[in-house]
Amino acid sequence: MEHVNSGRHISSQFDEELKEVRNAVLSMGGVVEKQLTDAIQAIKTSDHELADRVLSNDTRVNALEMDIDNACTQLIAKRQPTARDLRQIIATFKTIADLERIGDEVKRIAAVAKESFSSEQQHLLAALENLGQLVLNMLRTVLNAFARMDAEEALEVHRTDQGIDRQYEGMLRQLMTYMMEDPRSIPKIMDVVFSARSLERIGDRCQNIAEYVIYNVHGKDVRHTSDEDMEQTVRKSR
Amino acid sequence: MEHVNSGRHISSQFDEELKEVRNAVLSMGGVVEKQLTDAIQAIKTSDHELADRVLSNDTRVNALEMDIDNACTQLIAKRQPTARDLRQIIATFKTIADLERIGDEVKRIAAVAKESFSSEQQHLLAALENLGQLVLNMLRTVLNAFARMDAEEALEVHRTDQGIDRQYEGMLRQLMTYMMEDPRSIPKIMDVVFSARSLERIGDRCQNIAEYVIYNVHGKDVRHTSDEDMEQTVRKSR
Numbered sequence: 001m002e003h004v005n006s007g008r009h010i011s012s013q014f015d016e017e018l019k020e021v022r023n024a025v026l027s028m029g030g031v032v033e034k035q036l037t038d039a040i041q042a043i044k045t046s047d048h049e050l051a052d053r054v055l056s057n058d059t060r061v062n063a064l065e066m067d068i069d070n071a072c073t074q075l076i077a078k079r080q081p082t083a084r085d086l087r088q089i090i091a092t093f094k095t096i097a098d099l100e101r102i103g104d105e106v107k108r109i110a111a112v113a114k115e116s117f118s119s120e121q122q123h124l125l126a127a128l129e130n131l132g133q134l135v136l137n138m139l140r141t142v143l144n145a146f147a148r149m150d151a152e153e154a155l156e157v158h159r160t161d162q163g164i165d166r167q168y169e170g171m172l173r174q175l176m177t178y179m180m181e182d183p184r185s186i187p188k189i190m191d192v193v194f195s196a197r198s199l200e201r202i203g204d205r206c207q208n209i210a211e212y213v214i215y216n217v218h219g220k221d222v223r224h225t226s227d228e229d230m231e232q233t234v235r236k237s238r
Numbered sequence: 239m240e241h242v243n244s245g246r247h248i249s250s251q252f253d254e255e256l257k258e259v260r261n262a263v264l265s266m267g268g269v270v271e272k273q274l275t276d277a278i279q280a281i282k283t284s285d286h287e288l289a290d291r292v293l294s295n296d297t298r299v300n301a302l303e304m305d306i307d308n309a310c311t312q313l314i315a316k317r318q319p320t321a322r323d324l325r326q327i328i329a330t331f332k333t334i335a336d337l338e339r340i341g342d343e344v345k346r347i348a349a350v351a352k353e354s355f356s357s358e359q360q361h362l363l364a365a366l367e368n369l370g371q372l373v374l375n376m377l378r379t380v381l382n383a384f385a386r387m388d389a390e391e392a393l394e395v396h397r398t399d400q401g402i403d404r405q406y407e408g409m410l411r412q413l414m415t416y417m418m419e420d421p422r423s424i425p426k427i428m429d430v431v432f433s434a435r436s437l438e439r440i441g442d443r444c445q446n447i448a449e450y451v452i453y454n455v456h457g458k459d460v461r462h463t464s465d466e467d468m469e470q471t472v473r474k475s476r
Contacts, residue, residue, distance in 0.1 A: 062462040066459055073328060076319075080318035081315075086314060093331060094335070097332070176428060179417060180421040190431075221307065221308070
């Protein structure tokens with residue numbers, strides 16, 4: 001590992017602490033993934049109790065973010081990291097901020113699962129569930145990429161967001177058609193629209209996390225760069 | 239100042255660097271504020287050119303975020319800050335991330351200013367402009383609070399978000415009524431809905447920045463705490 005070879009580590013204790021922080025991020029990611037899984041399940045089965053559980057569990061996500069945030073601050077103050085270690089800590093700050101905001105979006109989705117939909121409106125929920133599964137896969141994959149600090153996998157995740165955006169746009173057009181055909185159902189459909197948008201935003205946040213993984217591995221900030229530049233950053237160091 | 243009295247500063251050069259970073263954040267804030275002002279103006283006057291300028295200027299916001307981000311990382315690596323200095327740097331990382339995302343929301347609003355609205359639809363834009371002015375004031379105030387590291391002002395900003403949320407909810411209800419009355423205008427109204435939602439999200443992000451100011455000044459993470467706890471944190475140290 002780079003930071004061992006460079007000889008600037010005075011303590012394997014620090015390696016241990018960095019590992020702990022990374023594990024804590026993965027635990028937090030696991031909780032958020034479970035929250036999204038449950039929210040989608042609650043929509044699929046109109047399970048109001050499960051939706052309530054998702055809503056109340058968000059405090060756990062928030063608490064985890066604050067804990068890890070605090071651990072990272074302590075680690076900087078105590079260990080004064082540089083280079084790759086510092087990058088890992090900064091990538092961690094950003095990753096948990098995005099995970100927390102994913103948690104907020106999941107809450108918005110769960111709130112819709114608590115609404116009652118008529119049998120004719122059930123197909124709206126089916127479309128939402130499909131999009132939800134895509135986004136859930138994206139979240140799982142980016143958490144895997146983070147766990148293994150796999151920049152190539154992160155790059156793949158980054159690309160899948162385009163597919164999610166397309167599916168979201170298509171769904172939006174369809175939902176607007178339904179609204180025009182049955183104006184009385186507009187408030188209900190709007191709830192579905194906002195949930196779909198929350199899912200789309202979760203996709204964007206997974207993309208952010210993918211960028212932090214690439215930053216962590218390659219030391220290059222790839223936000224706002226072209227897909228080609230990003231690919232070059234990842235590929236050239238193979 | 240705390241960090242001078244504590245005697246742990248070996249260098250006034252570091253103070254200078256911290257000040258530079260803070261000034262850079264304020265410049266970035268100024269650019270974002272101008273972007274929002276222009277987007278609202280573009281909506282008000284149906285100025286497509288101005289809207290285009292807002293859209294293309296977002297790259298400046300992104301570049302500023304990356305520059306400041308990099309400066310903060312360098313500062314940690316070089317100066318190994320602790321306590322309040324470290325808090326300032328971490329609050330900076332978070333503030334610029336929110337400013338950058340505010341920039342993204344502004345872009346979404348500017349895109350709507352490029353649409354054509356009929357004379358009957360102009361009142362929709364007027365409501366959007368009103369909400370925009372409220373949010374713009376909130377952004378200005380939180381940037382002032384950041385400039386002066388004024389936790390009391392940050393607390394005030396935090397409270398105004400409730401008013402923005404209420405105004406947004408009211409506007410949303412009204413927009414849904416319009417959609418029901420005139421289903422053909424649904425796609426157009428949906429653009430206004432999404433812009434209103436972008437404004438509401440900007441309010442949330444201003445609230446985040448207010449929380450970082452309080453964290454910076456009082457060393458307490460007040461995210462996810464009650465309004466009362468937040469007030470106590472700010473007031474007790476007067």
